[in-house]
Amino acid sequence: MATVDVDQSSAEVEHRPRTDVPVFAVAAGLALAFLLYGAIDSEGFAKTGGSILGWITGNFGWFFVLSSGAFVVFSMFLAFTRYGNIKLGPDEMEPEFSTFSWVSMMFATGMGIGLMFYGVAEPLTHLNTPPMGLAEPGSDKAAHLAMEYTFFHWGFHPWAMYAVIGLAIAYFAYRKGRGNLISAAFYPLLGKRVEGPAGKTIDILAILATLFGSATSLGLGALQITGGLANVFGRQPYGKVAAAVVIAVLTACFVLSAVSGVDKGIKWLSNANAIAAALLVFFIFVVGPTVFILGTFTESIGGYLTQLPAMSFRTGVFGGADWLSGWTIFYWAWWVSWTPFVGMFIARISKGRTIRQFVVFVILIPSLVSFMWFSILGGAAFDLQLREGKDMKAMLDAGVETTLFGTLRSFPLATVTVSLAVFLIAIFFITGADSASIVMGMLSQRGHEEPNRLMVIFWGVSTGAIAAVLLFANGLSALQTGVIIVGFPFLIILIGLCVSLWKSLREEPFESTLRPRLRSTLRSQGREIDELEEDIEELEAIVRNRTQPTES
Template sequence: MQNSDDRGLDPGVFWPALIVAAGFVGWGVLSPDSLASTSTAVLNWIIRAFGWSFVVSTAFFLAFAVFLAFSRFGRIKLGHDDEKPEFSTISWVCMMFSVGMGIGLMFWGVAEPIKHFGSPPHGLAVPQSREAALVAMQYAYFHWALHPWAIYAVVGLALAYFSYRRDLPTLISSAFHPLLGDRIHGPIGRTIDALAIIATLFGTATSLGLGAQQINSGMNFLWSTGESSTISLTIIGVLTVVFIMSAVSGVGKGIQFLSNMNMIIALILLAFLALVGPTVFIMDTLIEALGLYISDLVAMSFRTSAFSDGKWLASWPIFYWAWWISWAPFVGVFIARISRGRTIREFVIGVLLIPSAVTFVWFTIMGGTALYSELVGPGGLVEAINAKGEAVSLFALLEQYPMAVFTSSVAMFLVAIFFVSGADAASVVMGMLSSRGTAHPRPGIVVLWGLLAGASASVLLVMGGLNGLQTASIIAAAPFLVVMVGLCVSLWKGLMDDIEVHGHFENLDPHTGGVREDHL
C-alpha cells in the first residue's frame, strides 16, 4: 500500500510535463505560424509512416477487451473480494459517458452524418442519395461506438486492476509493474506518466476547442453576435474558470452532479427531436444502419490508405482513434476510479455496450433527423456546414422545428456543461498523475493543469481552428499509442500471474471474483 507521505507532487513527472505544456503555449503565443507549420509537417510524417498502426492497434484493443470479458478472467474483481461498487449503475454510466464523449456528440451528432452524406466515404455511394445517408450513419456508428470505448476500457481496466487489486498507485506506470517491477517508480515509469499527462492535455484541449466553437455558433444563431476567435477565446476563458471551480470540489460534488444533470437534459432534447421529428424514419434508420455497421465492422476496422483515400482516413478514423487515445489516460483513470468493486466482465460489458447503445440512439436521432431533412425537405444542412462550418449544424437543424430558440439555448447549455464536466475530470486526473496517483491532488496543481488545458485550446484555435485541434490530437496520441500496446501486454502478464498465485480458474468464486474459501 502506498504511504501517505509519498502522495505529494512528483517532480520527475510534473516538471517534464509542465515544460512541454508551457513550451507549447509559449510557442503558440510568440510564433503561431511557426508552430502551425511544424505541427503540420510532423502530422504528415506520422500519417504517412504510422497511420496503419492506429488502425491495427484500435482493432486489437477492441478484440482484447471482448476476449477478457468473455474469458474466465472476467470473474476477477477490480478490488478486494468483499468490495462493493461505490456508485450506482446509473450514476456510473452517466459519469463515464459524460466525461468520455459529451462535447464530441454535441458537436458531431448532426455534423458528421451530414458531412458523409454530402461526401460519402471511399466513394461508396452517390453524394446526397439515400444510399449515401445509410453509409453516413454506418460510419458515424463506426467512429463513435465500440472502438473508442474499447480504447477507454483497456486503459481503465488495467488501472483498476493494478490499483485496486494489487494496491498500486492510480498511475499509468503502475500498469507496467509485471514488466518493469520496481522500475515503475524510476525514470521509465515517470516518462510513461508524463506522456499520459501530455496526451490528456491535448485531448482535452481539442474537446474544449470544439465546445467553444459550437457555443460561439449558438450565440450567433440566437443573438447574432458573429463568430470569431476572440469570442471563442472568451468562452474558453469563462468556462475554464467554471470547470476549475468544479474540479476542486471533488468527484462526488462536482462531476457526479454535472454528469447526471446533463444526461437528463440531453435525453429530453433527444426525446423532443424523436417526437416532433420523423419518428418512423429514425427507427428504420437505426435498424438498417446498425445491421450494416455490424456486418461490415471487420472490413471497416482494417481499412488503410493502401487502397483507400488516405486524406479521408487521416481526417476521420485516424483523427478519431488518435483523439480517443489522447483522452484514454484521463478517461481510463476516471472510469477506473468510479469502477472499483466491479468484475472485469461487468466492467468491460458496461464500458463497451452501454455507452455504445446510447451512441447509436444519439446519432440515429440527431443524424437521422438531419438526413431526413436533406432527403425529404426542407434541407439546406449540407450548404450550411459548407458555408459556416461543422459547429453550426445542430442549430441549423433545430431551426427547422418548433421552439428553435428554446431548444438551441438548451443545446448551448448542454455543450457548456459537457465542457465543464469533461475538463473538470481531466484536470483532476492530470493532478493525480503528477501527484503519485493520489485521489485528491492539491487544488493548486488541479488549477494549474486546468489553466494550461484552456490555454492550449486557445492556442490551437488560433493556430488553425478545427484542423489545428485535429493535428494536436494525432501528434499527442502517437507516443501514447506505444504505451497502450505495452499496457495490454503487461495486463495480460499480470492476469496470468494472478491465476498462477491463486491457482486454477475454477478456484475463483463466480459471485465475488475472489478465491473460494475452500481453495485458500
C-alpha cells in the same frame, strides 16, 4: 481473497513528497514551451505541426487501425472468459456508485462534448461528401455509408480503448495495491523501474496526452457555443476572440467543479447532463420523423455490424488515404489522447466491479447510446435533406459547428431546444475537463485520489490556454493536428498496458476467476480451494480415460 501485492510500505509512501517534482516539472515545462511557440510564431507552429502530422499519418496510419481493432478483441476476450469474474478490488468489495451515476459519469467524461459537436455534423458531412468517394453525394448509398462510418467512429473501438486502460489502472490500483498511476500498471513488465525514468516518462506522456485531448475538446466546445449563441440571438457567427472568451469562462467553471471533488460537482453535473441530453433527443424523436429515425437506427445497426470487419482494417493503401487521415485516424488519435484521463477517471469510479461488468458497461452500453444519439439527430437531418428537400449542404458550408442548431431550428420550440443544446455543450465540456484536471493532478502527485487544489487549478488553466493558442494558430485544423501528434506515442503505451495486464491476469489464483456466487458458496460451505482443484483434476482424469480408445 485477492492479495495486495505492494513493494513499498504505506509508511514509506506517505513520507515521500506528495508532488512528483520531475514529472510535474517536465510536463509543465513542455506545455509552457508549446504555449510560447504557438503564441510567438503561430504560422511556424502550424507549418511544423502539419509536417509532423503528415509523417505520422503517412507512415503509421496502419498502426492506428490495427491497434484499435486489437483493443476491441482483447477487451471482449477478457469479458467473456473466466477472467471476467475477477473483481477490480478485493473479492468482497462493493461498488461505490449506483449504476446510473456510474454510467452517467463515464459517458459524460468519455465523449459527451464530441457527441454534441458531431451529432448532426458528421452524418451530414458524410452524406454530402461520402467516405473515400464510395458513393454519389446525397444518394441512398451515401446515407448508408454516412451512418455506418459515424457508428464506427463512435462505437466499439473508442470505448474499447477506454476499457483497456481503465481495466489496467483499476486492476493494479485497487486489486494489486500498486497506486493510481498509469506507470504503476507496468510493474509486471518493468518491475522496480516504474519508480525510475521509465515510469516517469510514461506519466509525463499521459499528462501531455490528457492536456492536448481536453484542449481539443475545449476548442471544439468553444466554437460550437459561439455558433449557438449567434443562432439564439440572430447574429452573424462570432470570431476567435469570442471563442477565447468562452474558453476563459468554461475554464473557470470546470476548475471550480474539479476542486469540489468527484462525489460532488462531477457526479451532480453528470447526472444532470444525462437527464438534459435524454430530454433533448427524446423531444426530437417525438416531434421529428419518428418512423424514419427508427428505420435509420435499425438499418444502420445492421450495416455497422456487417461492415465492421472491413471498416476496422481499412488503411487507404488502395485509395482514400486522405479521407481516412482526416476522419478515422484523427478519431483514433483523439480517443487515444483521451484514454489517460478517461481511463483513470473510469477506474476511479469503478472500484468493486468485475471485469465483465466493466467491459459490458464501458463498451456496449455507451456505444448503444451513441448509436441512438446519431440515429435521432443525424436521422432528423437526413430526413430534412432527403425527404423535405432542405439545403443542408449550405448549412454545412456555413460551418460544421452550427449544423446542430440549424437542424433544431427546423422543429418546434427551436429557441428552447437551441438554448438547451448550448447549455448541454457547456456542461458536457465542464464534466470532461474537470475530470481531466483532476487526473493531471493525480499524475503529478503520485496517484493521490484527491490532488492538491492548486495543482488542479494549474492544469485546468493550462488546458484553457493551450485551447486558445490552438484556435488562434489555425482553428479546427490545428486542434486535430495537435491531438494526433500527441496521441501517437501514447498508443504504444496502451499496447504495453494490455501486455502487462494479461501477464498479471494469468497469474491470478484459480479462486479469483470463479463466479462471485460460486466463491461465496464455497466459503459458506467451508470448502478449501485446494480441495476444489483436486476434485476438478479427478473429473478431468475420468473424462480423459473415458474418451481414450480401448484396446481390442
